[in-house]
Amino acid sequence: xxxxxxxxxxxxxxxxxxxxxxxxxxxxxxxxxxxxxxxxxxxxxxxxxxxxxxxxxxxxxxxxxxxxxxxxxxxxxxxxxxxxxxxxxxxxxxxxxxxxxxxxxxxxxxxxxxxxxxxxxxxxxxxxxxxxxxxxxxxxxxxxxxxxxxxxxxxxxxxxxxxxxxxxxxxxxxxxxxxxxxxxxxxxxxxxxxxxxxxxxxxxxxxxxxxxxxxxxxxxxxxx
Amino acid sequence: xxxxxxxxxxxxxxxxxxxxxxxxxxxxxxxxxxxxxxxxxxxxxxxxxxxxxxxxxxxxxxxxxxxxxxxxxxxxxxxxxxxxxxxxxxxxxxxxxxxxxxxxxxxxxxxxxxxxxxxxxxxxxxxxxxxxxxxxxxxxxxxxxxxxxxxxxxxxxxxxxxxxxxxxxxxxxxxxxxxxxxxxxxxxxxxxxxxxxxxxxxxxxxxxxxxxxxxxxxxxxxxxxxxxxxxxxxxxxxxxxxxxxxxxxxxxxxxxxxxx
Numbered sequence: 469x470x471x472x473x474x475x476x477x478x479x480x481x482x483x484x485x486x487x488x489x490x491x492x493x494x495x496x497x498x499x500x501x502x503x504x505x506x507x508x509x510x511x512x513x514x515x516x517x518x519x520x521x522x523x524x525x526x527x528x529x530x531x532x533x534x535x536x537x538x539x540x541x542x543x544x545x546x547x548x549x550x551x552x553x554x555x556x557x558x559x560x561x562x563x564x565x566x567x568x569x570x571x572x573x574x575x576x577x578x579x580x581x582x583x584x585x586x587x588x589x590x591x592x593x594x595x596x597x598x599x600x601x602x603x604x605x606x607x608x609x610x611x612x613x614x615x616x617x618x619x620x621x622x623x624x625x626x627x628x629x630x631x632x633x634x635x636x637x638x639x640x641x642x643x644x645x646x647x648x649x650x651x652x653x654x655x656x657x658x659x660x661x662x663x664x665x666x667x668x669x670x671x672x673x674x675x676x677x678x679x680x681x682x683x684x685x686x687x688x689x690x691x692x
Numbered sequence: 693x694x695x696x697x698x699x700x701x702x703x704x705x706x707x708x709x710x711x712x713x714x715x716x717x718x719x720x721x722x723x724x725x726x727x728x729x730x731x732x733x734x735x736x737x738x739x740x741x742x743x744x745x746x747x748x749x750x751x752x753x754x755x756x757x758x759x760x761x762x763x764x765x766x767x768x769x770x771x772x773x774x775x776x777x778x779x780x781x782x783x784x785x786x787x788x789x790x791x792x793x794x795x796x797x798x799x800x801x802x803x804x805x806x807x808x809x810x811x812x813x814x815x816x817x818x819x820x821x822x823x824x825x826x827x828x829x830x831x832x833x834x835x836x837x838x839x840x841x842x843x844x845x846x847x848x849x850x851x852x853x854x855x856x857x858x859x860x861x862x863x864x865x866x867x868x869x870x871x872x873x874x875x876x877x878x879x880x881x882x883x884x885x886x887x888x889x890x891x892x893x894x895x896x897x898x899x900x901x902x903x904x905x906x907x908x909x910x911x912x913x914x915x916x917x918x919x920x921x922x923x924x925x926x927x928x929x930x931x932x933x934x935x936x937x938x939x940x941x942x943x944x945x946x947x948x949x950x951x952x
Contacts, residue, residue: 615863615867618859618860618863619860622843622856622859622860623843623846625847625852626846626847632839632842632843632846635835635838635839635842636839636842636843636860638835639832639833639835639836639839639864639867639871640863640864640867642832642871642874642875643867643870643871643874646874646875646877646878647874650878671870678866679863682859682862682863685780685859686856686859689852689855689856689859690856692852
């Protein structure tokens with residue numbers, strides 16, 4: 469099977485599984501909503517304070533929602549043996565990784581991007597920066613998925629891999645978080661925000677080139 | 693493809709456990725001795741001979757510990773990445789063990805750098821912790837070390853654990869400069885780095901003890917690393933003859949291994 473057909477097949481299969489699973493797939497989104505709503509409750513509902521923190525809170529919550537769902541990325545395929553089958557099928561491991569990460573992002577990352585205006589409304593983020601927030605999330609959440617996939621692949625063999633994941637990925641997420649919130653902050657301060665978006669795009673392209681290879685290698689280590 | 697180059701032969705020999713054990717055993721006392729001499733000299737110079745800073749006063753002397761520790765904490769992570777790369781590509785077991793044995797030392801120096809940095813911050817900034825760029829990236833570095841150590845200890849099979857950790861460290865090391873610059877950009881409250889390539893803003897009377905202590909720290913790392921590596925090698929090879937011969941020298945290849 470060629471790499472492209474392999475990619476398409478795995479992508480379609482994973483999306484189909486996600487659709488069949490139904491509401492379970494939306495749990496990270498519910499988690500995101502809960503976390504964001506905790507901030508006004510914890511720090512007080514002052515509109516000015518919320519407006520100042522809004523971008524950062526939404527970004528941090530998006531990051532947490534990614535982390536709690538990362539463990540599901542390869543886990544079920546690993547446990548029922550289909551990951552072994554895939555890795556011996558002749559499709560390059562990096563293509564398998566990329567297909568699964570793409571499906572994962574479409575299911576968990578894209579809804580976060582689409583939901584962000586609602587969160588921005590809650591956090592009193594000015595309407596004219598909603599677009600920047602969405603673009604920053606659209607560029608940043610794929611990076612979170614790509615970086616997280618390596619850690620998810622490395623912790624596959626562990627019984628409580630999920631607990632480790634946070635420790636492994638948070639340091640790697642620091643630059644994404646800084647540039648993502650930086651873009652929103654700059655936009656709300658009427659400062660140029662394009663450098664931040666440019667950096668996010670650069671990060672996306674670099675991790676798109678490197679992380680599928682690293683994840684493929686990590687999958688091979690974990691199933692060996 | 694065999695090579696007669698003595699240097700290459702030496703390196704191949706070094707890769708074998710018994711040879712490494714023997715050679716490192718000869719090296720370790722020297723490394724400790726050089727460390728003790730340098731650290732004593734550098735610390736004496738730094739504490740008693742070097743002048744106090746005209747702005748920060750006596751508290752600036754903490755830099756003779758802080759700066760070497762911070763340098764070494766970053767250097768060790770870079771070395772771990774190099775050894776991890778060697779371990780992944782050529783599957784050299786010694787590189788795996790050197791890589792993972794470096795992690796606790798690197799983490800310890802990161803903690804020292806963080807602790808001394810925040811102690812220095814109290815009289816200088818008026819608070820123990822400031823989210824300044826370099827302290828923050830040092831903190832992120834500590835998380836990277838903890839992640840690597842955690843992953844390694846969570847996987848039972850030693851070689852698989854080492855390979856997984858190597859890959860994680862490689863991903864981390866690509867990220868490390870990005871983390872460093874993004875954090876620096878995020879907050880530049882700290883005074884700019886004093887020792888750079890373009891020329892130093894530090895007086896030689898303070899630079900020398902600093903450099904001596906930095907060199908001492910590197911020898912400490914070498915000695916500690918080799919000691920840890922020897923122990924790990926013995927642990928992994930506890931059922932092999934060369935370990936038996938060391939633990940029970942006279943019995944040779946007796947059936948009683950002497951471990952446990």
